[in-house]
Amino acid sequence: MANTTDAADERAEERRGASSVQSVDRAVSVLESLARLGEAGVTELADELGVHKSTAFRILGVLENRGLVEQEKERGKYFLGAGVLRLAGAAAIRLDISQEGQPVCRALAGETGETANIAVLDADAAVNIMQVRGSAAVTAFNWLGRRTPLHATASGKVLLAHLPPERQDALLGRKLARFTERTLTAPGALRKQLAAVHDDGFACTVEEFETGLNAVAAPVRSYDGSVIGALGVSGPAYRTAPEHLPELAKAAVTAAAELSRRLGHGG
Numbered sequence: 001m002a003n004t005t006d007a008a009d010e011r012a013e014e015r016r017g018a019s020s021v022q023s024v025d026r027a028v029s030v031l032e033s034l035a036r037l038g039e040a041g042v043t044e045l046a047d048e049l050g051v052h053k054s055t056a057f058r059i060l061g062v063l064e065n066r067g068l069v070e071q072e073k074e075r076g077k078y079f080l081g082a083g084v085l086r087l088a089g090a091a092a093i094r095l096d097i098s099q100e101g102q103p104v105c106r107a108l109a110g111e112t113g114e115t116a117n118i119a120v121l122d123a124d125a126a127v128n129i130m131q132v133r134g135s136a137a138v139t140a141f142n143w144l145g146r147r148t149p150l151h152a153t154a155s156g157k158v159l160l161a162h163l164p165p166e167r168q169d170a171l172l173g174r175k176l177a178r179f180t181e182r183t184l185t186a187p188g189a190l191r192k193q194l195a196a197v198h199d200d201g202f203a204c205t206v207e208e209f210e211t212g213l214n215a216v217a218a219p220v221r222s223y224d225g226s227v228i229g230a231l232g233v234s235g236p237a238y239r240t241a242p243e244h245l246p247e248l249a250k251a252a253v254t255a256a257a258e259l260s261r262r263l264g265h266g267g
Helices: 002-037 042-049 053-065 082-112 154-161 165-172 187-200 242-262
Strands: 069-072 077-080 115-122 125-132 147-149 203-206 213-221 227-236
Touching: 002 042, 002 053, 002 069, 002 077, 042 053, 053 069, 082 115, 082 125, 082 227, 082 242, 115 154, 125 154, 147 154, 154 165, 154 187, 154 203, 154 213, 154 227, 165 187, 187 203, 203 242, 213 242, 227 242
Parallel strands: none
Antiparallel strands: 069 077, 115 125, 115 227, 125 147, 203 213, 213 227
16 A cells, blocks of 8 residues: 555656646746747737746746846736846856956966866855866866855855855854864854955965865956956965965966956956
């Protein structure tokens, strides 16, 4: 009897999953139709999708709640909302950093001999979108696509330092994970470090995320001066001792300024 019940539950779950996928597909189709048409009413969009008006209306309601579509109240027409611009802008930023950052990252890795990487904010973590290994790098570890903690990495601290105060407070108000005996988890001490990031123009970590690994990072700015990424250098602790980090930081700051210039930042 139990096996029969389990099988029935599994089939029901599969049906719900198929229905959810279909709903997502239809929502994407609505966005694509509005991108092509500019604006459209419920009836027109229902015809485009081949669904009943009530189904199209429900999809539009969800998209409107998320800011992905908006409705022109007098005529009832729908058009793409500001939320789409926000998503497109985030994608464009990553593409721009990736394209413009490649030669800068290569040059930084060549100058320092260490691993250079570019990270951007991904919700409550830093995600590495580019990595170039220098001639002295001793490990082939791939950081690409890896989400790393904001409070325990140099790139993460750069990104965390430049968040709006209320968001920074929310992140520091959580219980922060400890990765090594050097990981800083006290909010007060972290705030002092984040203030120093603004004063110094860079962040450092000494074996805070992984034992034997040190790093520096500097902010990458967009055309409007906002910090949209971090350009960092990391290497083994025996070669990047604390007394050598200021020299690495100087190279990272120069490289980050060059990448910022390529992205349209003039200051």
